[in-house]
Amino acid sequence: MSNTAWENLVKKQLKTEDINAILTKENLEGIIVKPFYDEVQQQLINLPKVEENTHLVARYHESLEEDVYAFLLDHNVENLVQKTIFVDDIELAGHISPKEEDQYFSLIDVFDEKETVINDQLVKELLAKQFRRNICINISLHQNAGASIYQQLGIALAKTKELIEMYGQEILHKLIFRIAIGTNYFFEMAKLRAFKLVFNQLSKEYEADEIPYIFAETSLRNKAVFDNENNLIRSTLELAAAMIGGADAVFSNNYLVERSTENSEEISFKQQIVLAYESIINVFEDASNGSYFVEDITRQIAEKSWAYFIEIEDGGGYMELMKQGIIQKQIYQHALEEQKWVEEGKIKLIGVNLYPKSEVKKSAEDLYNENEIKPVRWAEMFE
Secondary structure, three states, X not given: OOHHHHHHHHHHHHOOOOHHHHHOOOOOOOOOOOOOXXXXXXXXXXXXXXXXOOEEEEEOOHHHOOOOOEEEEOOOOOOOOOXXXXXXXXXHHXXXXXXXXOEEEEOOEOEEOOOOEEOHHHHHHHHXXXXXEOEEEEOHHHHHHOOOHHXXXXXXXXXXXXXXXXXXXXXXXXXXXXXXXXXXXXHHHHHHHHHHHHHHHHHHOOOOOOOOOEEEEEOOOOOOOOOHHHHHHHHHHHHHHHHHHOOOXXXXXXXXXXXXXXXXXXXXXXXXXXXXXXHOOOXXXXXXXXXXXXXXXXXXXXXXXXXXXXXXXXXXXXXXXXXXXXXXXXXXXXXXXXHHHHHHOOOOOEOOOEOOOOOOOOOHHHHOOOOOOOOOOHHHHXX
């Protein structure tokens, strides 16, 4: 069917001459989304991962030792053999001494957001460890605090540059990026793909050709205390977006908010198993490559992220703008607008603002602080 014939059919079904007015959806990212795509400006190259297959990461439990290959560890466990370990505790990272055959990754954030400093002693201690990736740049905090996609990626680049300036360009291949995956399915795929583009572009300025190691986890932002089943559906979509977008490791936070059971931990992990073994999406290198829609929004996100990174650098760098309170205020402004979309129903959450169990109890202004980057769930307004 030709484009003209397709447009005429849609016009007839929608009973309108202007399909753009109905099918073009507004978004907070400032990304242009067309009603349909029949071409892309320039198809992107295949965007590789560091890992051949995406690691499916479970929170450690002894009952999982036989069947699970990759664990998130926040306490010491003896005699873990031939496992991939993501260390999520600062004290544990301090005394672990991996053997050559072990695969250890640090998820310890070396940026102190509240004190606006880089923990130099911690960086040096972690660099001395025989980890596959020693230094974590955590932007899941920013996603859960309400930062836009381009803010998240621009901040990741700015943090990377600060570390290079302090510790040299050799640190590039020792970095791991902890990224939270939000609710906008195709945008989140494009977010990971765009980050690969801009990180590689930054590395080339230091005569390197690096691919970022991405540890993707489900977001807390769109989860609700009283909607466990909906939380589970949302996190499944987030995991799928992360795998299709090319994450090197995925982790599902517990779908129960503010509590946890052994059963909920198991179900949260098995979401990954179902996705990986029923659809095999964890083995593809760049599954969405060639999709005109995803390609186009990938390019737009990459351009906006790079522009925001340059803006940060022109202002003196990430830590300097944090000290001035500028980054906090920019995230606050976006988070506030996003929260008001939730309140108005422009962002729909079943059981929260669509078929809600209760009315709004807190204003958007009550939930956020323009001087602090802190996680806030959309549903807190109603709980």
